[in-house]
Amino acid sequence: MAQTFDMVVIGAGPGGYVCAIRGAQLGLKVAIIERAELGGICLNWGCIPTKALLRSAEVFHLMARAKDFGLKADGIGYDLDAVVKRSRGVAKQLSGGVAHLLKKNKVTVIAGEAKLTAPGKITVKTAKGDEAVEAKAIVLATGARARDLPGLEADGKRVWSYRHALVPPHMPKDLLVIGSGAIGIEFASFFNTLGAKTTVVEVMDRILPVEDAEISAFAKKQFVKQGMTILEGATVKKLDRSADKVTATIEVRGKTETRDFDAVISAVGIVGNVEGLGLEALGVKIDRTHVVVDARCGTGVPGLYAIGDVAGAPWLAHKASHEGVMVAELIAGQHPHPIRAENIPGCTYCQPQIASVGLTEDKAKAAGHEVRVGRFPFVGNGKAIALGEPEGMVKTVFDAKTGELLGAHMIGAEVTELIQGYVVGKTLETTEAELMETVFAHPTLSEMMHESVLDAWNRAIHF
The missing domain is CATH 3.30.390.30 (FAD/NAD-linked reductase, C-terminal dimerisation domain)
Structure with missing residues (x-):
């Protein structure tokens, strides 16, 4: 017999768990389905652990400048394993906090992979077998994952996605970062500060292309001053991999060159997690791997909403959380204002x-x-x-x-x-x-x- 709820949220990232908690606060009977870790990518493999890494790099940077402040610091160094261990500990602590909040608010947590079989009906593949769940309203908060371009796929050895870069198998000496959005620039800043010779390749005519042109130019000047090599209007055409290096073929404004690196980070965007959910059969519109939604995150299918990264740009945790609150309030019969994209801030935690x-x-x-x-x-x-x-x-x-x-x-x-x-x-x-x-x-x-x-x-x- 199916478990029944007023609202079921699929995905427990910063959009999903916030949506679930707000719904419970408003008196709804709520369940949340998650196939991996509570807190989603942001908390476990994105926003939070990267900030922990960057904080270590910031402190290291300040230690190296001790003389500027009238202080003495001799024999400055770092332990990469310890830096990563601290980062993972921060993520673990906060993931446990999400579990506590869901329990406190009496949200039913179902561990498994969800598929919509009909309007208001879900089958969840769990460790114990398939479970049937029904709900008056369903919220998709399945997030997104790193985009892999043909020939540039991450392998975890010499070519890394953001997940690999969070637990790097070695400290790179010569690093190539493909993409200069927030993710690429943050990792470039982290490894460069710790001493990696870092090259950033951006296909657009300037780095940080979504930022104001003056800010991008100022940032480039600072990064170059810190020792980075910035290649704008450039494309990585090919990666030839061997046991101890990667040879990159890079085209820069019509000229081609090859260079060797001992690590490559691919940060060329994300794709929405829309596969295997049964969305097409329900008539949900999908555009370039993202669910098409209206101003209040409706999918056009009655009772079905999509929030956060799976619903498109801007791909920001705080945008997802506010959408989650808005949708929970809609489902509870309230009349919240739509989220205004022009009032959503963007932050990049580089140096x-x-x-x-x-x-x-x-x-x-x-x-x-x-x-x-x-x-x-x-x-x-x-x-x-x-x-x-x-x-x-x-x-x-x-x-x-x-x-x-x-x-x-x-x-x-x-x-x-x-x-x-x-x-x-x-x-x-x-x-x-x-x-x-x-x-x-x-x-x-x-x-x-x-x-x-x-x-x-x-x-x-x-x-």
């Missing part, structure tokens, strides 16, 4: 950090806005200088006629924390007037946000 929200300057102009742009450099901020982090900038983009904050873009120390100020401002539909009148504490990095706004109206004080 220096990068963060943004809203439109870039170029996209704002392309959308027909007459813009006012403000900038402020870290070197003009007392806290940044005191921290020994004077490299960076804050850039704000406004509509010149209305004063609407269209976008904000940052690079430098702790900008992944600072960006939330502008996110709150955009969500509240703030104009330049409110931001100018806001008092920012001194001395803080956040003062640069104020100065950037002032600069857009030629009123900056400290630069």
